[in-house]
Amino acid sequence: xxxxxxPDKPTLxxxxxxxxxxxxxxxxxxxxxxxxRENVYAIDTPPPTVSGSLHVGHVFSYTQTDAIARYQxxxxxxxxxxxxxxxxxxxxxxRVQNVYGVRCDPSLPYDQDFTPPAKPDMKNEIPISRxxxxxxxERLTDEDEKQFESxxxxxxxxxxxxxxxxxxxxxxxxxxxRAFLHxxxxxxxxxxxxxxxxxVTFQTAVAQAELEExxxxxxxxxxxxxxxxxxxxxxTTRPELIPACVALVAHPDDERYQPLFGKTxxxxxxxxxxxxxxxxxxxxxxxxxxxxxxxxxxxxxxTWWRELALPTRSVxxxxxRLLGETPPWLxxxxxxxxxxxxxxxxxxxxxxxxxxxxAESGDLDGEPRKISHPVKFYERGTKPLEIVTTRQWYxxxxxxxxxxxxxxxERGRELVWHPEHMRHRYENWVEGLTGDWLVSxxxxxxxxxxxxxRCDADGEPDYNQPLLPDEDxxxxxxxxxxxAGYTEDQRGKAAGFIGDPDVLDTWxxxxxxxxxxxxxxxxxxxxxxxFPMDLRxxxxxxxxxxxxxxxxxxxxxxxxxxxxxxxxSGWILDPDRKKMSKSKGNVVTPRELLERHGxxxxxxxxxxSRLGMDAAFDPRNxxxxxxxxxxxVKILNASRFALGTGVRAQPGAITEPLDKALLAxxxxxxxxxxxxxxxxxYAAALERTETFFWAxxxxxxxLVKARAYGERDSQGAESARSTLSVALSTxxxxxxxxLPFVTxxxxxxxxxxxxxxxxxxxxxxLAxxxxxGDVAVLRAAAETIAAVRKAKSDAKLSMRAxxxxxxxxxxxxxxxxxxxxxxxxxxxxxxxxxxxxxEPGSEPAEVRYDVAL
RNA sequence: GGGCGUAUAGCUCAGCGGUAGAGCUCUCGGCUUACAACCGAGCGGUCGCAGGUUCGAUCCCUGCUGCGCCCACCA
Numbered sequence: 001x002x003x004x005x006x007p008d009k010p011t012l013x014x015x016x017x018x019x020x021x022x023x024x025x026x027x028x029x030x031x032x033x034x035x036x037r038e039n040v041y042a043i044d045t046p047p048p049t050v051s052g053s054l055h056v057g058h059v060f061s062y063t064q065t066d067a068i069a070r071y072q073x074x075x076x077x078x079x080x081x082x083x084x085x086x087x088x089x090x091x092x093x094x095r096v097q098n099v100y101g102v103r104c105d106p107s108l109p110y111d112q113d114f115t116p117p118a119k120p121d122m123k124n125e126i127p128i129s130r131x132x133x134x135x136x137x138e139r140l141t142d143e144d145e146k147q148f149e150s151x152x153x154x155x156x157x158x159x160x161x162x163x164x165x166x167x168x169x170x171x172x173x174x175x176x177x178r179a180f181l182h183x184x185x186x187x188x189x190x191x192x193x194x195x196x197x198x199x200v201t202f203q204t205a206v207a208q209a210e211l212e213e214x215x216x217x218x219x220x221x222x223x224x225x226x227x228x229x230x231x232x233x234x235x236t237t238r239p240e241l242i243p244a245c246v247a248l249v250a251h252p253d254d255e256r257y258q259p260l261f262g263k264t265x266x267x268x269x270x271x272x273x274x275x276x277x278x279x280x281x282x283x284x285x286x287x288x289x290x291x292x293x294x295x296x297x298x299x300x301x302x303t304w305w306r307e308l309a310l311p312t313r314s315v316x317x318x319x320x321r322l323l324g325e326t327p328p329w330l331x332x333x334x335x336x337x338x339x340x341x342x343x344x345x346x347x348x349x350x351x352x353x354x355x356x357x358x359a360e361s362g363d364l365d366g367e368p369r370k371i372s373h374p375v376k377f378y379e380r381g382t383k384p385l386e387i388v389t390t391r392q393w394y395x396x397x398x399x400x401x402x403x404x405x406x407x408x409x410e411r412g413r414e415l416v417w418h419p420e421h422m423r424h425r426y427e428n429w430v431e432g433l434t435g436d437w438l439v440s441x442x443x444x445x446x447x448x449x450x451x452x453x454r455c456d457a458d459g460e461p462d463y464n465q466p467l468l469p470d471e472d473x474x475x476x477x478x479x480x481x482x483x484a485g486y487t488e489d490q491r492g493k494a495a496g497f498i499g500d501p502d503v504l505d506t507w508x509x510x511x512x513x514x515x516x517x518x519x520x521x522x523x524x525x526x527x528x529x530x531f532p533m534d535l536r537x538x539x540x541x542x543x544x545x546x547x548x549x550x551x552x553x554x555x556x557x558x559x560x561x562x563x564x565x566x567x568x569s570g571w572i573l574d575p576d577r578k579k580m581s582k583s584k585g586n587v588v589t590p591r592e593l594l595e596r597h598g599x600x601x602x603x604x605x606x607x608x609s610r611l612g613m614d615a616a617f618d619p620r621n622x623x624x625x626x627x628x629x630x631x632x633v634k635i636l637n638a639s640r641f642a643l644g645t646g647v648r649a650q651p652g653a654i655t656e657p658l659d660k661a662l663l664a665x666x667x668x669x670x671x672x673x674x675x676x677x678x679x680x681x682y683a684a685a686l687e688r689t690e691t692f693f694w695a696x697x698x699x700x701x702x703l704v705k706a707r708a709y710g711e712r713d714s715q716g717a718e719s720a721r722s723t724l725s726v727a728l729s730t731x732x733x734x735x736x737x738x739l740p741f742v743t744x745x746x747x748x749x750x751x752x753x754x755x756x757x758x759x760x761x762x763x764x765x766l767a768x769x770x771x772x773g774d775v776a777v778l779r780a781a782a783e784t785i786a787a788v789r790k791a792k793s794d795a796k797l798s799m800r801a802x803x804x805x806x807x808x809x810x811x812x813x814x815x816x817x818x819x820x821x822x823x824x825x826x827x828x829x830x831x832x833x834x835x836x837x838x839e840p841g842s843e844p845a846e847v848r849y850d851v852a853l
Numbered sequence: 854g855g856g857c858g859u860a861u862a863g864c865u866c867a868g869c870g871g872u873a874g875a876g877c878u879c880u881c882g883g884c885u886u887a888c889a890a891c892c893g894a895g896c897g898g899u900c901g902c903a904g905g906u907u908c909g910a911u912c913c914c915u916g917c918u919g920c921g922c923c924c925a926c927c928a
Contacts, residue, residue, distance in 0.1 A: 010887090218927075236928055249928090281926065291928035300926035375927055384927080424857050428924055432855095540922085571922090608866080612858085614921080616865075623877055624865070626890095633890065641887030687867070691875075701887080786893095793882060793894035800885045830885095 005749045006643045010636035012598050012629070015741040020153045028754050029158040033526055035078035042533035043069055044514045044563055045159070046546070047084030047167055050144040051095040056617055057539075059155055059590040061569035063606035065537040066157045067682040068567070070737035072534075073158065074760040080530045082163035082517045083152065087141035088172070089506035090202065090380060093445045096136045102126045104133040104444040106479070106501070130444050130479065137445045138168070151591055156599050156740045158756065165516055167509050168447075172516045173475035176509040177450040179557060180395075180439075181468060188396045188556050189439070191463060195295070195302045196438065198388040199378040200320025204442040205392050206378045206385070207505060208399075208435060209545045216375040216384070219368035220287060223358060225274075226266040229259075232276075233365055235287030237373065239358065240322065240350035241294035243270050243330060243339055244315040249304055250290040252278035257290050267292075268363035269354070270335040277308050296387035298376075299434070316386045322350050347386075391463060393440040393449065393502070397552050399433035411551050414561055418680040419612040422540055422568045429544040437549065439505045446503030450476050452483040459494045467497060471521075511549035514562045533563040540568040540612065567680055570614040588619035597625045600739040604628025607738045610683040631690060632742040635735070638697045639746040642724040645708040649729070649751055651722035651769075655715060656707075657820040658781055659723035660773030662700055666692065666730055667766035668775070673734050674760070682737065689734040696727060699782045706827035716823075726769060730761045780817035781825060784808070784849065788829035791851035803831040803853055810847035812838045818847070 023029060043065065048058060073079045097103055101120025105127040114132050128136075145166075152159060165172060183189035196205045221239045224231035225248065234248060245267050250257035260276040267274060274292075281300060282291055293304045295312045304310065317323050324344045326336050338357060342350045358364035375384045398405030412426040440449065450469050453461035467483040469476050478499025482488050490496030512520075514533050519526035532554070538546055547566060554562035594602055605624040609615040654660060669692045676685035701724075706712065708720035729751070736743040736755045747755035784806075792801050806829070808818050815836045818825075822834050 213925095213927085216927085220928085234928070238927075283926090283928085287928050289928095293928090298927045300928080303926070373927060374925095419858095421857060425923055428856060432924060434926095544923085573921090613866095627876065630890075634888070637888035637891090639887085644887070684867085687875085697887090698892085702885090702892095705887095789893055790895095796882050798883050798885065799893060800883085 006640050007749075010640050010745075012600070012632055012636065012742060015745050016154055016156070016594075016599050019741050019744050020156070023158075023754075023756075024153075024161070026754065028756055029073075029079070029081065029160050031080050031082075031160045031163060032078040033529060035529065037529050039076070039078055040080055040529050040534075041069070041072040041077035042080035042518070042530040042535070042563075043082075044517065044533045044536045044550075045081065045083055046538050047086040047165070047510060047513060048148060049086045049089075049091055050141050050148060051087070051091040054148060054151060054590055055572075056588075056590055056593070056619070057572040059151075059594075059602065060572055060606045060609075060615065060617075061537065061539065062152070062157060063155060063603045064569055064609075064611065064682065065535070065567065066155075067603075067607050067737040068535065068537075068677070068680060069158050070740065070756060071677045071682070071760065073756065074733065074736065074758060076759065079158070079160075080163075080518075080533070081157075081159050082165060083149070083157075083159045083161070084165045084167065084513060084517060085141065085145045085148070086167045086506070086510060087137070087145070088167040088446055088509055090443060092137050092141060092168075093133075093443065096133065096140055096445075097125065098122070099140060100136055102128050102133065102136065104128065104130055106130045106444060108132075134445055141166070141168070151594075154591070154594055154599060156603065158740070163517070167506070167513075167516070168445075170475055171522060172509055172512075173447045174522070175512050175516045175520060176447045176504060177469075177474045177476065178471055178521060179512055179515065179553060180504065180508065181450060181471065183395055183556060184466075184468070186556065189393060190396075191391060191393045191440075193389065193391045195305070195387045196390045196392055197299075197376070197378075197385050198318065198320075198390070199381045199383070200318070200386055201381055201383050202378070202443070203318055205390060205438055205440060206381075207438045207507075208433065209437075209507070209548070210379050211376050211385070212379045213374040214377050215372050217370065218373050218375075219370045221355065221358070221368045222288070222365040223268060224363045224365060225268060225292075227260060228263050228265070232260065232265050232290065233288050234290055234292045236292055236297075237371070238294070238297050238347070238351070240342065240345075240347050240354050241297050241315065242267055242292070242354065243272075243322075243327065243335075243342070244294040244297070244313050245272065245274055245292045246295055246305070246310045246313055247274045247293040247308065248276045248290055249279045249282045249293055249308075250276070251282040251284045252280060254278075254282070254284045254289055260290075269338040269357055269361060270330050271332050272329060272335070277304075279304055279308065295389075299387070302387060312389060314389055316347070316388060318388055318390075320383065320386055321346055347384075392438050394436040395439050395508070395552070395556075397433060397437040397548075398430060399435045399437070405430060405433065408548075408551060408555060411555055411561055415551075415563070416565045418565060418567045419610070422543065422566070422612060425540065425543045426548065429548060437505075437508075437552070439508045440502040441505055442501070443503050446506060447475070447509050448477050448479065448503050449500040450474060450478065451500040452478050452486075452497045453500065455492065455494060455496045455498055457494050459492065459496070461498050466500075507545050507549050510546060511553045513550065514554065515557070531562075532558075532560055535565045535567060536563045537567040537569065540570075543568070565680070568612050570609060570612055573614050573616045574618075593619070593622070593625070597622065597629055598632065598741070600632045600741045601625045601629035603738055603740075604631060604686070607682050607686050611680060628739075631693075632739055634697060635693075635732075635739070635742050635746060638693075638701060639728060639732075639749070641701065642708075642728050643750055645705075645721055645724065646710075646717075647708075647721045647725045647728065647750070649725065651725040652718045653715070654719050654722050654726075654769055656719040656723075656824075657773070657777050658700075658703065658824055659719045660770045661775055661777035661781075662696070662723055662773075663726060663766050663770035664773035665775045665778055666727055667763045667770060670730065670734065670761045670766060671763040674763070677737075685734070686738050689731065693731050693735070695782070696731070699785060700727075700778075703781055703785060703821070703824040703828045707824060711827065712823065726766070730766065733758055733761050774817075777817050777820055780814070780847075781821040783847070784818050784821070784825050785828055787849035788825070788831060788851055791849075791853065795853055797853070800830065801853065803829055803851055805833050805835060805852040806831045807835045807837065807850040807852070808847060809837040809839055809850070811840075814847045 100116035673685035
């Protein structure tokens with residue numbers, strides 16, 4: 001052995017620990033912030049939600065991004081690859097409540113000595129101040145972030161760990177508040193008192209993007225309104241909203257109801273007079289074709305209410321229950337007593353009671369007809385959303401402005417999507433927006449609005465003239481900080497001030513991830529080198545939120561896209577092809593998978609799926625991961641063999657036709673793999689390289705084994721060893737983005753420095769080395785040795801069995817190819833003699849092999 | 854209801870206007886001094902269905918079907 005660094009028994013065990021530590025120590029992945037913009041590749045890493053655990057899907061998609069990052073680094077780019085933690089928002093709040101058994105009560109004072117109980121008592125949650133609550137959030141996310149970082153390092157992500165950020169950190173809060181103030185100054189942010197989608201459990205407004213529909217059981221109730229000429233029957237799934245009814249509506253062309261348009265009818269039980277309108281949104285074949293409009297039963301009600309300029313008669317409160325006070329528009333004693341039966345009830349209970357009342361009064365026609373129908377939920381919520389009129393903050397997103405919408409669609413077309421077809425989801429979403437982005441949330445743990453309001457002589461806030469901080473004060477918390485010209489003792493007092501109690505939608509902060517990570521307004525030198533970034537990797541489920549909102553913010557703030565490329569990763573599916581749920585995915589944790597199979601093996605599997613493609617995963621039988629492990633082991637063994645023949649880092653003369661043919665093929669592999677990576681298709685690059693590598697092992701290594709050991713002559717040995725040197729070095733570099741550990745290990749046996757900073761291979765120098773090389777020679781050699789093997793296999797003999805004579809018959813041109821590799825074939829196949837018989841015939845024609853054992 | 858994707862071997866997936874590919878599984882054989890966690894050989898497919906374009910279609914076009922996802926006003 002000439003390479004003393006090559007171990008006798010190479011193993012994958014322990015590679016992760018060794019190289020994770022080495023890379024950290026060497027700063028292998030440090031971002032060089034002296035690099036100019038054109039030499040930087042900047043990645044807008046998705047900040048994972050730290051409350052909760054990472055599942056297989058996360059590790060899958062982050063690996064794909066890492067392969068791209070590593071490729072770009074080897075191309076000579078300074079890769080800006082920070083990691084963010086999304087520790088802001090509702091999931092963290094909920095986790096803190098569960099872990100510590102506390103709840104936030106903003107009215108309480110800060111308790112400096114508060115320590116959470118060792119064992120949370122979920123029955124008796126301890127009320128604590130907002131500041132105490134936030135401190136617990138920070139403590140918990142700190143612990144989570146350490147866990148996450150350790151997993152990411154084990155996976156081999158080439159993140160620069162000196163550049164982490166938190167969405168609840170000072171920098172992020174300042175950036176979020178600053179961007180909001182800019183939006184406000186430019187008129188892109190505004191507040192409005194309006195019907196708002198409202199989650200009654202969390203008691204907060206939610207945005208259109210956070211909705212999801214779930215099928216729920218309901219029932220059509222056929223109910224009589226008193227019309228001018230007799231009963232008018234409507235069908236509703238929400239009879240409890242009859243006291244909130246403000247009109248009826250039918251389609252303008254519906255002949256049944258045309259006599260009623262403009263007339264009034266009376267609501268049952270409550271006797272309220274409401275007008276009958278026509279509107280094209282009403283569907284004649286839905287229910288009875290005439291609907292009651294309530295404020296508000298659904299978003300269609302909001303549309304009708306706005307377009308028909310109807311009055312507001314809300315009966316659902318912020319707690320989701322029917323108002324305790326009887327509303328003033330219910331004037332008649334019978335109406336007031338009917339409402340008293342419903343007051344304070346949940347919609348569910350109220351519905352049960354009102355159905356009884358309607359049955360008693362005879363206004364219910366027949367039995368309720370059970371149906372299953374889609375109902376809107378907050379995606380994290382457990383109860384259906386209600387629509388409640390509240391004052392909220394909005395940011396313009398094109399939902400109410402055709403011009404802005406068109407510009408945002410245009411931004412989507414500027415962006416390069418991987419895969420291309422994901423663009424449709426973006427355009428679909430933007431073109432279907434029905435309102436601006438609601439950014440205020442009635443929560444505690446988040447980025448507060450940097451706003452105070454003056455209080456009038458009665459102590460009531462004047463929302464029309466907000467008090468704003470100077471930007472250099474940011475971040476601020478208006479619940480503890482005081483606006484200029486006021487003192488703390490004026491808080492909430494007449495002629496004093498009050499802080500905006502709300503926090504910003506968590507997306508309002510994470511939509512600034514390029515700005516936060518890139519040092520916007522905080523480190524202008526850095527920002528100029530990384531923005532707009534090169535890549536946004538993310539899941540396709542959050543195109544409508546994270547991707548879209550980030551485009552909106554950059555469009556408003558910078559008049560540009562936030563990045564050039566978007567890479568949308570696929571889902572991990574259960575073996576039964578259902579989207580893997582978190583609970584199922586955690587049956588086997590990512591850490592267990594990595595520890596059991598090795599990080600490279602897992603990465604191989606992740607990088608076998610192209611962007612946007614879902615991948616099925618069976619944790620009990622991860623065959624693809626095992627294939628990856630085999631590849632990694634093979635790299636160790638084949639490298640050990642090659643280096644054992646005396647291969648040196650500096651190659652010498654390459655003279656043999658077979659060797660030149662191999663390098664000609666390798667040049668094509670490099671060209672293909674490079675083109676694939678340029679197209680963000682790491683999977684195609686991997687597949688091409690892997691196929692070459694296995695052929696290298698199975699055929700080429702076997703063919704040149706004897707020659708490389710020096711059994712023929714020194715020139716042949718030199719040529720083989722030099723070819724092996726070039727091929728090994730090239731293949732290691734081609735595989736380094738996917739298999740960073742095993743390639744680094746082998747690289748360290750015979751090369752200087754890290755493979756991850758080595759130059760990505762180029763096809764041209766290989767083609768020069770292969771000058772005159774013909775890949776047909778390589779194929780002829782493989783075909784010939786295969787024929788010999790088949791003969792032995794058919795005879796049920798060992799591959800070591802001797803062959804007396806190999807007779808090769810075919811056209812002269814093809815025979816020449818075989819003749820040029822005959823010596824290597826004879827050595828590898830233990831063939832004593834080869835006979836060539838030329839057959840006249842046009843090429844290409846079959847070559848026949850007769851093997852005499 | 855609108856949009857997008859997808860359909861190739863038992864499984865997971867490449868491919869592509871010119872005689873169907875890989876890995877896994879399965880069968881048979883082999884301890885060949887890099888690797889038995891290995892190696893060699895083999896079995897296995899009317900490329901979802903129906904039309905069309907073409908000298909030729911798994912590939913391009915149209916329609917349909919299955920599956921998946923996104924969007925859409927809960928009457």
